[in-house]
Structures are given as structure tokens and as C-alpha cells.
Amino acid sequence: MFMKNRGFRAGKLLVLIFLCFSVLLPLFTLFFHIDGEDISKVIHSPQFAPMLINSLITTTLATIFSVSLAFALAWFMNRTNLRYRSIFTVLFTLPMLIPSISHGMGLVLLFGDNGLISNLLHMKFYLYGYNGIILGSILYSFPVAFLMLCDTFQYEDYTTYEAATVLGLSKKQQFLTITLPNVKGPLISVIFSVFTMIFTDYGVPLVVGGKSMTLPVYMYREVIGLLDFSKGAIIGILLLIPAFIAFIIDFKNDNKGNSSTVTRNYVITPNRKRDRIAYIICIATVVFISLPIITFAILSFVKQYPTDMSFSLDNVVQAFDLGVRMYLKNALAIALLTSILGVCLTYFTAFITARSHHSFSNMALHLISMISLAIPGVVLGLSYVLFYKGSLLYGGLSILVLVNITHFFANPYLLAYNSLQQFHSNLEDISATMGISKLRMLKDVYIPCTQATIIEMFSYIFVNCMVTISAVSFLANFRNMPLSLLIPQFDSQSLIEATAFISIVILSVNLVMKLIIYLLKRSLQKEK
Incomplete structure (x- = not known):
């Protein structure tokens, strides 16, 4: 043997x-590879504190919006009588199939100074800075959160909800006392995964960040532009901190979801109002996702944007x-x-x-x-x-x-x-x-x-x-x-x-x- x-x-x-x-x-x-003198130079430089604040604020806000949207969409896919679920699921995951930097570019082409929607509505959108980074980061990250949460909802046992209905608990009470505790473990993992994705991404803020520079963009410019590996390594170590915190919390998080065996699949009750809300939010999300991709398709085959939009x-x-x-x-x-x-x-x-x-x-x-x-x-x-x-x-x-x-x-x-x-x-x-x-x-x-x-x-x-x-x-x-x-x-x-x-x-x-x-x-x- x-x-x-x-x-x-x-x-x-x-x-x-x-x-x-x-x-x-x-x-x-x-x-x-880190030079000790460079640590002090980086941390005490006038741009370090603003960069760190920019990274933390944009990442936190984008994570909240991204996970909230993903949670709502995952709930709609599993807890409503929505038709064409498989089509919606495919459309929700389309942003995963293009680079993060493309999402930033898509926003510029739509809402920038010469953007399609800006020109169409004759409006000026304040895209660059926090607004652009947060919007682009949501586009880039929410499909990952959506897929993770969708998988979680499929393993909930309906017998618990059935018992709660018999006991007279309202749908809101069931959501707060059963659904949220059941998805608590996976939700924590999703939050930290999305936070890490956004915090370490330089593609979106590179395009739409404007004057609001983030740590990954600074690292990218120091290494690619100035070949300063020591300063790049210092920023790299800083970017590792939230990632390793997320890793440790996820590793210690034993409650990944509902540990009970599924004895009965979830039974969706008829509710027209709930289903209408689901359709509105899902369709609005699909439009939001599709606009940058449609814009890429249009611009690929025009003569000269924005002066000559004839086919070419x-x-x-x-x-x-x-x-x-x-x-x-x-x-x-x-x-x-x-x-x-x-x-x-x-x-x-x-x-x-x-x-x-x-x-x-x-x-x-x-x-x-x-x-x-x-x-x-x-x-x-x-x-x-x-x-x-x-x-x-x-x-x-x-x-x-x-x-x-x-x-x-x-x-x-x-x-x-x-x-x-x-x-x-x-x-x-x-x-x-x-x-x-x-x-x-x-x-x-x-x-x-x-x-x-x-x-x-x-x-x-x-x-x-x-x-x-x-x-x-x-x-x-x-x-x-x-x-x-x-x-x-x-x-x-x-x-x-x-x-x-x-x-x-x-x-x-x-x-x-x-x-x-x-x-x-x-x-x-x-x-x-």
C-alpha cells in the first residue's frame, strides 16, 4: 500500500x-522589501490621510448599497412568484463578465460631460469623485454578493415558517426572527468579501475618482508610473489588513447558514403587491446594468463620439x-x-x-x-x-x-x-x-x-x-x-x-x- x-x-x-x-x-x-524610512514618508505625507478616508468612505457606502441591493434581489428570486427567474439571474450577473475598469468607463460614457444621457437630457451630472466610485463599485461587486446570497436562501427550511404562521407571527416578524438569523453567517461573509473587493480595486476609481484618490490608485501610480516599489509595498501591506480581517472572521464564522436539514422547500404564497415591487426593482436593476453595456455596443460602431454618431x-x-x-x-x-x-x-x-x-x-x-x-x-x-x-x-x-x-x-x-x-x-x-x-x-x-x-x-x-x-x-x-x-x-x-x-x-x-x-x-x- x-x-x-x-x-x-x-x-x-x-x-x-x-x-x-x-x-x-x-x-x-x-x-x-519595505524601506523603514518610506513608512514614515508615506504615513506622514499630506495625501495619505485623505486617500485613506476616501477609500474607507467610498468602500463602506458602496458595500452597504451593494449588499442591500444583492440581498433584495436574492430575496425576490427565491421568495416571490417572479416569472423568468433564470433570465433575471443571468442578466444580474452580466457585470461579472467585464473588467471593473469598464464599469467606470461606462458611467463616464453615460453621465460624463459628453455622456449619452448627459447630452440627451442636457444635464450635468456630478459623476467624478465619491458618486462615480460608489456607483461603479456597486456595479462591479453586487453580482458576487447576489450569487452568494441566492445560494443561501435555497437552503432555508419552510417548516420553521409554517410553525411561525400557526403561532400568528406576521411576515415582517418572520423576516426579522427567522430569515435574518438564518442568513446571518453567510451575510457576514458577503459583507466582508464585498468590502475587500471594493477596497482593493483600482479600476473604477482610476477612471471616475477625479481628485478623490484611493489607496489602490496611489499604489498603482507609484509602482507603474514611478517604479517606487518600497512605497507600493507599504500601501500593499495596508490593503492586506481588511482582507486578512475578513479572512479571519470568515474562518472563525462557524454559522455559515441554517444548519438544519431542509425537510420542506419554501412555499411562496400569492401576493400581487409584493410581486409588483419585485418586478419594478428587478427591471430597474437590469436597466441600470444594461446601460453601460449598450453604450459600449453603440460606441463600438459609430464614426466619432460624440460629434458623428453614424454607423461605422x-x-x-x-x-x-x-x-x-x-x-x-x-x-x-x-x-x-x-x-x-x-x-x-x-x-x-x-x-x-x-x-x-x-x-x-x-x-x-x-x-x-x-x-x-x-x-x-x-x-x-x-x-x-x-x-x-x-x-x-x-x-x-x-x-x-x-x-x-x-x-x-x-x-x-x-x-x-x-x-x-x-x-x-x-x-x-x-x-x-x-x-x-x-x-x-x-x-x-x-x-x-x-x-x-x-x-x-x-x-x-x-x-x-x-x-x-x-x-x-x-x-x-x-x-x-x-x-x-x-x-x-x-x-x-x-x-x-x-x-x-x-x-x-x-x-x-x-x-x-x-x-x-x-x-x-x-x-x-x-x-x-
Whole structure:
């Protein structure tokens, strides 16, 4: 049996080595690269306090609005007689399929000085500053919160509500005494996840921040513009603080949701007034989401915005002349390689931690895998620059694939971990008694039974690789740059129409991938 499991032990050692070189060592390098004198310079600089205040205020307000909207939409999808739920769900998640910087650009194109709506209504909107950052951050973050909360509502047991109705509790009382306590754990996780997403994002405030600079934008400009790695590292450490607080609270949060077994699915009672309100808010949200995307589509095929709005393919031709084809190939290569390698690594890591005894090495492996969830992309990118600069990996596609695997490691790992834990706990003991190796069990039992999860893991990594601009922005050059990084580059050159076209291309690629994933999962269900 020892000989049979030797391959498993070798694989486990390789995973540990990978996580050390992809997570731990780059982070330690970031810490050691800080110049002590620069700490005082950064903290006591006149712009530091305003930047910190800007980041905290905009992030807090955007998180409140984003989570509130997501909670309302998730409740409507699961607690009302709303028709076309699946269509609404797809439309609500569209903002996830374009980079965060595109949301900022979409707002500028709509409500800026020469925005479509500004010109149409002859009004001046005060977009730049807090208003723009908060609006763009809501667009960017609420789909993630919506999906997490939607999943939570599906696991509520109706028998509790039935008993409450018999006891005479009103719907409002049931909501306050049953629904909110049931979703308390997941809601805390959602709040901290959204807060971390917004706090560490530089895409939206880079475009619509105006004079209200945030910490990620400052870090981006110091490193990319001035190559000041020490000051960038200091800001990077500061950005890690809320992320690690969120990680620790989430890790200690045992009450992830309703721990009772669902014995009866929720029964939705007829209520026309409630359903009308649901339709109004859902349709208004869809319009809010769709406007930037429709604007990108319009601007991609006009002659010259805003002076000549006649149909033209000149912007498409110009975009391809500027290298869109090459950067799209880079993006697809990075996304596909990251997805394939990322699925293999995350799934095997989850197999080790979920289907083995709770030894110290397995617990350490689980903790390191989860730590990547708490590392913002901008911090990870800078740490890779400091650790890998001058190495054979640096400057090629491989470094972008590696940083993306690390950046998106935790969520697919958790998907696989939760799926693998559903199998009977004695399965390994039975297989050991029969002389079946762990790798054979992985190949013949676990992988075939969790194909739907594996497909979902692939989809998650691919889509995020196509839209990310954070970690890769510090490591990309003109030869290996993915398509998403052309957006800030073209935006700085005032190539508005070409930038809009790139956003549409990224959205189209991700929609095609989502369609393929849907068809694959559907075929798997038919086979069952």
C-alpha cells in the first residue's frame, strides 16, 4: 500500500512546494522589501490621510448599497412568484463578465460631460469623485454578493415558517426572527468579501475618482508610473489588513447558514403587491446594468463620439490595427492555461485536504490554500514583481498564468473541497482494505462523480482571467499583455470607441464560455 500511495505523497509534496513559491515566499518578499524610512514618508505625507478616508468612505457606502441591493434581489428570486427567474439571474450577473475598469468607463460614457444621457437630457451630472466610485463599485461587486446570497436562501427550511404562521407571527416578524438569523453567517461573509473587493480595486476609481484618490490608485501610480516599489509595498501591506480581517472572521464564522436539514422547500404564497415591487426593482436593476453595456455596443460602431454618431466599422478596424487580435490571443491563452492547470491543482489540493486524515501538513495545506482568498490582486502582483524579477518566468506568459492561478486559487478549491466532503467518510478505509490506491480512487470515483463541479471551477477561473486587471497589470509587457489591460491604456490615450469595443469583445468571449459550460452541464444531467 505504501508503494501504491507513493505517487499521492509525491503529488502532495509538489502542491506544498507550489503553494510556498506562489503564495508564501512572494508575500514574505513584499514584507522584506519595505524601506523603514518610506513608512514614515508615506504615513506622514499630506495625501495619505485623505486617500485613506476616501477609500474607507467610498468602500463602506458602496458595500452597504451593494449588499442591500444583492440581498433584495436574492430575496425576490427565491421568495416571490417572479416569472423568468433564470433570465433575471443571468442578466444580474452580466457585470461579472467585464473588467471593473469598464464599469467606470461606462458611467463616464453615460453621465460624463459628453455622456449619452448627459447630452440627451442636457444635464450635468456630478459623476467624478465619491458618486462615480460608489456607483461603479456597486456595479462591479453586487453580482458576487447576489450569487452568494441566492445560494443561501435555497437552503432555508419552510417548516420553521409554517410553525411561525400557526403561532400568528406576521411576515415582517418572520423576516426579522427567522430569515435574518438564518442568513446571518453567510451575510457576514458577503459583507466582508464585498468590502475587500471594493477596497482593493483600482479600476473604477482610476477612471471616475477625479481628485478623490484611493489607496489602490496611489499604489498603482507609484509602482507603474514611478517604479517606487518600497512605497507600493507599504500601501500593499495596508490593503492586506481588511482582507486578512475578513479572512479571519470568515474562518472563525462557524454559522455559515441554517444548519438544519431542509425537510420542506419554501412555499411562496400569492401576493400581487409584493410581486409588483419585485418586478419594478428587478427591471430597474437590469436597466441600470444594461446601460453601460449598450453604450459600449453603440460606441463600438459609430464614426466619432460624440460629434458623428453614424454607423461605422472604423473603430473596429482601428482596434485591430492597434493589436487587439494579438492581445486577445494572449488573453485566451492565459485564460485557458490558467483554467486547465488551476483546476488540476485546486482539485488535487482539495482531494488531499478533504479525503485524508487531519494531519498537521493537511491542515497547513488547507490554510495556505485559503490565504490566497485574502490577498488582493494588486498586492499579489507587486509581490510577484519583487520575488520573480530577473527569473526565467519573468516577462513571459507563464508568470501571468502563475499569478492568476494563485489569485483565483481559493474559490475553485472551496468548490472542490465542499463537493469531495459529501462522500462517505469511510470510503478511504474501505478502498485501503481492498488494496485500491488513493490515486485510483481519485481517477475512478471522485472525478467522474464531481464532473459538474469541475466544469464550474473551469468556468470561474476562465471568466476571472478574462476580466482581471489587478495582479497582471504589474507583470505584463507589450508582448504578453492580455486584452483587459488595453482598456486603461486606450483610455489614457482617449481612444474611447476602441476601449468600448474591447469591453464588448471580453463580454462576448465570456458569454460564449458561459454558454458552453451550460451545454456541458446540461449534457451531464441528461446522462444521469
